[in-house]
Amino acid sequence: MIYNIPYFAVIALILIGLYAILFRRNLIKIVIGITLIESGVNLFLITLGYREGSTAPIYTLSPGGIMSMPVPQALTLTSIVIGVAVLALMLSFIIHIYRHYKTLDVRKIGGDD
Amino acid sequence: MNIMDHLPALVVAVPLLGAFLTPLVGKVNDKLRNIFVIFIAGLTCALVFLLANQVFTDPDGIITYVFGADTEDTLKSIAEQGNPLVRILFEVDGLSAFMAIIGSLLPLVAVIYSWSFMKEHTGLDKYYTLILLMTAGMLGMMLTGDLFNFFVFLEITSIASAALIAFYTDKGKAMVAGFKYIVISSIGALFILLAIAIFYAQYDALNIAVIANNIQYGFLDKIALVLLIAALGMKSAFAPMHMWLPDAYGRAPASVTFVLIGTTLASLYGVLRVCFTLYGKNLAATGSNLGSLNLTPGFLLGALLVVLAIITIFVGVFMALKQVDLKRMIAYVAVAEIGYMLLAFSAVLISLYGGTSPNTEVVSQTALKGGLFHIFNDALDIGLLFLVAGAIYYATKETSLNKLGGLARNMKYTTIFFLIGLFAASGMPPMNGFASKILIYESTYQVNPILSVIAILCSILILAVFVKVFHSVFLGPEHVSLKNVKEVPKIMLLSMAIISGIIIFFGLFPDVVVNNLISPAAEALTNNKIYISSILGVI
Amino acid sequence: MIDWNSFVKIFDTGAGFWSPIIWLIVILFALLIVYIIRSYGQKSYKKGTEQTKPFLSGNPEGDRESSHVKSSNLYWGFMESMRLIYKFLSNIHTGNVSDYVLWFVVIMGIFFIVIMGVN
Numbered sequence: 001m002i003y004n005i006p007y008f009a010v011i012a013l014i015l016i017g018l019y020a021i022l023f024r025r026n027l028i029k030i031v032i033g034i035t036l037i038e039s040g041v042n043l044f045l046i047t048l049g050y051r052e053g054s055t056a057p058i059y060t061l062s063p064g065g066i067m068s069m070p071v072p073q074a075l076t077l078t079s080i081v082i083g084v085a086v087l088a089l090m091l092s093f094i095i096h097i098y099r100h101y102k103t104l105d106v107r108k109i110g111g112d113d
Numbered sequence: 114m115n116i117m118d119h120l121p122a123l124v125v126a127v128p129l130l131g132a133f134l135t136p137l138v139g140k141v142n143d144k145l146r147n148i149f150v151i152f153i154a155g156l157t158c159a160l161v162f163l164l165a166n167q168v169f170t171d172p173d174g175i176i177t178y179v180f181g182a183d184t185e186d187t188l189k190s191i192a193e194q195g196n197p198l199v200r201i202l203f204e205v206d207g208l209s210a211f212m213a214i215i216g217s218l219l220p221l222v223a224v225i226y227s228w229s230f231m232k233e234h235t236g237l238d239k240y241y242t243l244i245l246l247m248t249a250g251m252l253g254m255m256l257t258g259d260l261f262n263f264f265v266f267l268e269i270t271s272i273a274s275a276a277l278i279a280f281y282t283d284k285g286k287a288m289v290a291g292f293k294y295i296v297i298s299s300i301g302a303l304f305i306l307l308a309i310a311i312f313y314a315q316y317d318a319l320n321i322a323v324i325a326n327n328i329q330y331g332f333l334d335k336i337a338l339v340l341l342i343a344a345l346g347m348k349s350a351f352a353p354m355h356m357w358l359p360d361a362y363g364r365a366p367a368s369v370t371f372v373l374i375g376t377t378l379a380s381l382y383g384v385l386r387v388c389f390t391l392y393g394k395n396l397a398a399t400g401s402n403l404g405s406l407n408l409t410p411g412f413l414l415g416a417l418l419v420v421l422a423i424i425t426i427f428v429g430v431f432m433a434l435k436q437v438d439l440k441r442m443i444a445y446v447a448v449a450e451i452g453y454m455l456l457a458f459s460a461v462l463i464s465l466y467g468g469t470s471p472n473t474e475v476v477s478q479t480a481l482k483g484g485l486f487h488i489f490n491d492a493l494d495i496g497l498l499f500l501v502a503g504a505i506y507y508a509t510k511e512t513s514l515n516k517l518g519g520l521a522r523n524m525k526y527t528t529i530f531f532l533i534g535l536f537a538a539s540g541m542p543p544m545n546g547f548a549s550k551i552l553i554y555e556s557t558y559q560v561n562p563i564l565s566v567i568a569i570l571c572s573i574l575i576l577a578v579f580v581k582v583f584h585s586v587f588l589g590p591e592h593v594s595l596k597n598v599k600e601v602p603k604i605m606l607l608s609m610a611i612i613s614g615i616i617i618f619f620g621l622f623p624d625v626v627v628n629n630l631i632s633p634a635a636e637a638l639t640n641n642k643i644y645i646s647s648i649l650g651v652i
Numbered sequence: 653m654i655d656w657n658s659f660v661k662i663f664d665t666g667a668g669f670w671s672p673i674i675w676l677i678v679i680l681f682a683l684l685i686v687y688i689i690r691s692y693g694q695k696s697y698k699k700g701t702e703q704t705k706p707f708l709s710g711n712p713e714g715d716r717e718s719s720h721v722k723s724s725n726l727y728w729g730f731m732e733s734m735r736l737i738y739k740f741l742s743n744i745h746t747g748n749v750s751d752y753v754l755w756f757v758v759i760m761g762i763f764f765i766v767i768m769g770v771n
Contacts, residue, residue, distance in 0.1 A: 014307075021300070021753050027292075030749065034296065037303050044307065048314045072313065075261055079306060082268045086299050089272060093279065093292040100285030109289050110747025111360070293749045300753060304760075335768050343760040353755045356745055408770055417766055421759075432741055435731065437724050479665060514723035543672040548663065555667045577727070585723030590716035621672045624663040 006047040013040030027097065027104045031090050038083040045076045120164040121178040121203040124213065125253045128157050128220075132245035139238040147228050150241045154221040157248060161217040165210040169633055175206040175647045177258070192650030198320050204258030206644060207633030211485065212255040212382050214630070215492050219375040220248040226500060226608040227368040229601075230507055240280065246273040247372050254379045258648075260309045261319045263383065264302060267348075270376050271298035278365040278373070290364040297347060297357045304344040308337040321391055322648040325641060330395040330410060341387045342414070348380035351418075351455060352425035355448045359432075363441035367503020370440070371496050374447070378488055381454060385638060388414065388462065393641040396466050411466025418459035423567055425452030430574045437514050439505065439582065443498045446538060446575055450491040453553060456568060457484030460557045465639070476559045481635045482627055483552025489630075490537070490545045490619065497534040497612045498579075501527055504601040504609070505586065511595075514582065519591040523598045528587050530609045535583060537616050539576035545619035 013036055020033030049069035057070040094104070101109050116123065131153030139146040168176050179187045180201045191198055205213075224244060231237055250270030257263050275298065279291030313319055315334070316327050328334060347354040358377070362370045388396070396411030429449025436442035460480040464473045504527050511517055521528045537544035550572060558565035600606075619626050637643065662671045706713060731738060744751075 018753075018757065021296075022750050022757070024750075030296065034299050034303075037300065041303050041306050041310065045310050045313075048310060071319075072310075075310075075313075078261075078265060082265070085272060086268070086295065089275060090292065090295055090299075093275075093288055093295065096279075096282065096288045097285065097292060100288065106750060107746075107748055109285075111286055111289055293752065296749050297752055297756075300756070332768070336764075339760060339763040339767055343756065343763055346759070347756050351759075353744070354752065354759060356747075356752050356755070360747070410767070413766060413770060417763060428741065431734070431737065432745065434727055435738060435742075518720055542670075542675050548670065548672075551670055552665050555665045559667070581723055581726045585721075585726065589720045621676075623670075623672070627663070 003050075003052070006043060010040045010044040010047070013037070013043065025105050025107060027094050027106055027109075028091075030106065031087065031094070034090070035083070035087060038079070042076045042079055042083075045072045045079065048072050117163070117167070118184075119178070120160060120167065121176065121205055121256055122180065124157065124160050124164060124217075124256065125249050127160060128153060128245045128249040128252070132242045132249065135242045135245065136238045139241075143237070146238065146241065150224050150245065151221075151228070153245060154217075154224045154248065157252070158217045158221050161210075161213045161252070164205060165214055168205050168207060168210040169629070173643055173647060174633055174637060175204065175643055177647055178203040178205070188648065188650075191648065198318065198323055198648070201262050202258040202320060202648065203256045204322065204644065204648065205256055207635075207637035208382070208385065208485075209256050211489075211630055211634040212379065213252055215378065215489055216251045216255055216375050217248070219492060219496065220244060220251075220372050222496075222500075222608045222611055223368040223371040225611075226371070226503070226605055227366075229604045230368055230503055231366065234280075236280075240277065243273045243277050244369070244372060247277070247376065251372075251376050251379050255382055258321050259319055260312065260321060260324070264306055264309060267305070267380075267383075268298075268302050270379070271295065271302065271348075274298075274361075274369075274373055274376055277369045278361050280366050280369060281364070284364075287364045290360040293357050294361045301344040301347045304340050308340040308344070311337045311340075320648070321386065322645045325391050325393060326645050326649060328392065328395060330392075334392075334395070338387070338392060338414075342384060342418075345380050345383045345387065346421070349377055349384060350425075350448055350451050351421050352428045352448065352452070355425065355428065355451075358448055359441050359444040362444035362447060362499070363438060367440070367499050367506065370444075370499045370503075374492050374496055374499075377451070378492060381451070381488065385458065388458075389638045390641045390644055396462070407467055409466045411462050415459045415462030415467065418455055419463065419564065422452050422456035422459055423564070425449065425455060426567065426571045427452075430571045430578070433578045434574070434581075438512050439514055439517075439586070440499065440502045440512065442514075442578065442582065443495065443502060446498075446578060447491070447495045449571065449575060450487070450495060450538070453550070453568065454484050454487050454491065456557060456564060457481070457487065457553045460553075460560045460564070463560055464556075472559070476556050477639070478635060479552055480556035480560075481638060482631050483549055483556055485631050485634050485638075486545075486623075486627060487549040487553060489626075490549045490616075493612055493616050493619070494534055494537040494544075494546055497530060497609060497616065498538060500605070500609050500612065501531045501534060504605055507605070508598050508601055509595055514585050517586045517592070517595070518589040519587075520595065520598060521587040522591060523595075524587075524600050526606050527601060527609075530606075530613055531583065531587065533613045533616060535576075535579040537620070539579060540572045541576070543620045545616050545623065548620060548623035 017033045017036030017040060020036060021030050024030060024033065049072035051066055051068050054066045054068040057067040057073070097109060098104060131150065135146060135150060138149045168174065177188065178184055182200060187200060231240065247270055250266045250273060253266035254263055254270065257266065275291045275295035278294050279288045281287040309319065311333050312324055316324050318324055350358040362373060365373065396414065397409055426449050429445050429452055433442050433445035433449065436445060457480045461477045461484070464476045464480065505517065505520065506512055508524060509517060533544070537546040540546040540550040554565050554568055557568060662669045
């Protein structure tokens with residue numbers, strides 16, 4: 001049972017992130033919600049690779065014993081880098097939006113239809 | 114090194130290299146940079162045509178390319194010795210080649226158009242770099258055979274697109290549209306990554322062919338199906354998740370919108386891959402019975418998607434009638450056209466996997482061909498309309514329909530191109546819109562007559578929308594403020610003429626296109642055994 | 653002789669056929685008949701005089717630019733009769749990015765219930 005706690009943490013992170021995106025009005029809080037969802041998905045990827053009693057998969061001449069799976073760790077590294085780039089882009093958009101609209105309220109920047 | 118052996122990698126590598134060389138070339142001279150970008154886009158188009166030729170003349174109809182090792186040796190070692198597949202593959206079948214033709218033609222015309230459309234703007238080095246990056250990402254999405262690679266290319270495309278949508282940094286509206294686009298794309302891509310992680314957890318593989326071979330329809334697979342279809346559907350603007358599309362398409366520059374159409378269609382390609390190739394045989398699994406209907410998973414999915422398609426067509430057409438801004442109106446019509454494509458594909462799902470009617474083969478093949486043909490036609494028609502809207506903005510600097518009028522006196526060629534786009538988008542003969550829409554009407558009629566009736570009525574409403582635009586922009590008396598409007602430069606007319614020529618050719622000779630381009634794609638989609646067996650050997 | 657089928661380029665849809673070349677020939681024929689009928693019309697009129705001005709029951713003709721129907725008023729009848737639908741649609745399209753994600757979560761929820769509820 002104790003090995004399932006990371007999966008509960010993943011579900012909690014994704015739900016809190018979705019709550020922040022759906023019900024918060026400040027643009028920066030929406031971006032923080034996206035970052036929370038990304039952290040949840042990365043945690044899920046890393047937890048999938050864990051094997052009980054294993055060491056880190058970084059040895060060329062292994063000291064014995066099993067190692068946890070390296071493929072999800074590579075996927076997580078890619079995802080973290082993509083997340084950093086997207087976060088930087090979103091924050092630079094928010095700086096420009098604040099310069100034009102002088103507000104960070106997501107209801108006021110809605111625009112026309 | 115033989116170029117013909119390495120075509121799938123070159124198709125993605127050439128725009129990528131060109132994108133990073135463009136700022137260096139731009140430091141030398143501006144015109145040289147424009148010519149360099151047109152050369153790279155043209156070279157990509159030529160490579161894609163060579164690749165499509167290779168795929169269509171191959172006896173199996175599929176080409177596999179392994180990155181980092183020799184293709185023949187890798188496939189042989191998998192088939193004979195059962196080695197696990199740890200390399201990234203590109204697997205190009207008929208559908209991928211067809212979508213890659215669209216995905217390489219659109220940026221070429223956009224780059225030719227933006228020679229004179231973007232001439233007075235600064236920051237053009239970054240603009241051309243980002244358009245070539247979008248091309249590379251779009252083509253990578255369409256050619257790859259690996260799920261995580263699809264996710265990476267999806268993120269590349271959405272980051273490059275978001276920066277280009279916000280190109281007009283002096284106006285606040287474009288920045289808001291770019292922000293909304295990147296938020297929506299990022300959330301969709303994260304849920305796709307969650308589904309990919311679920312697949313990896315179950316099957317220890319990321320390759321589409323390996324997963325499609327081993328997939329069962331358990332609890333986790335159902336969760337993954339829902340996540341993938343919902344997230345890819347949001348990126349393809351199925352209603353009611355379509356609301357980012359009018360903001361993004363309407364506030365971006367016209368040549369950027371032209372390439373954005375291609376990226377939206379690449380996400381629709383992702384939906385097709387997931388439904389037909391990944392889950393192929395599981396959608397026919399027996400389900401419970403509801404009266405005389407056999408509730409297979411394919412039928413349930415098809416029924417849900419049909420409801421979404423009808424809502425998409427209605428919302429797109431009704432909101433388009435209300436708009437005052439020209440590009441936003443065309444964007445809502447683009448939403449309705451995506452509804453037509455989804456209608457065709459969900460009719461295929463219903464008739465293939467839940468069918469009790471006698472001629473399911475004919476109906477499903479016709480609907481599939483109609484949907485795939487409509488993908489190409491919609492990209493051309495809506496693209497031409499966006500190019501015309503960009504030309505009107507370039508000539509008059511106005512976007513609101515209330516302030517325009519009587520432009521047919523000064524802009525004769527633009528009027529002709531708008532007329533061609535009008536007839537094509539609303540499905541009037543003899544243009545290509547009619548050829549694909551009649552396939553959709555006739556096949557969805559056999560699934561349920563009401564679907565076909567709704568589709569025809571909303572086509573007439575699309576005609577009403579564009580007649581309104583034609584009357585208020587081109588006909589009518591001359592406005593005093595618009596007296597000095599001149600015709601747009603010849604390069605923009607050339608790019609619109611290329612698209613119009615293809616539209617008229619597809620309209621007059623639809624059987625040439627359907628037999629040579631669409632039939633291999635439809636065959637590859639309904640029969641996923643070839644896709645699996647070209648990697649894993651005969652099963 | 654000419655192979656009639658390959659010239660006409662018949663495009664086989666599921667339940668019939670569509671041939672653009674035959675359609676073009678028929679339309680050209682119909683336009684020819686229209687032109688012949690038009691040429692039986694009245695040819696004797698003087699251009700530029702009172703005979704070519706529009707007739708508004710004797711009222712003076714107003715300024716051309718101000719009598720042009722603006723595009724947002726063009727389909728007033730249709731939009732007035734569908735006023736409830738348009739009010740509903742306008743209230744949904746708020747422009748708020750949280751609402752866009754809310755629709756995504758709602759559709760994902762509906763998909764979950766339908767696909768996993770039916771066994």
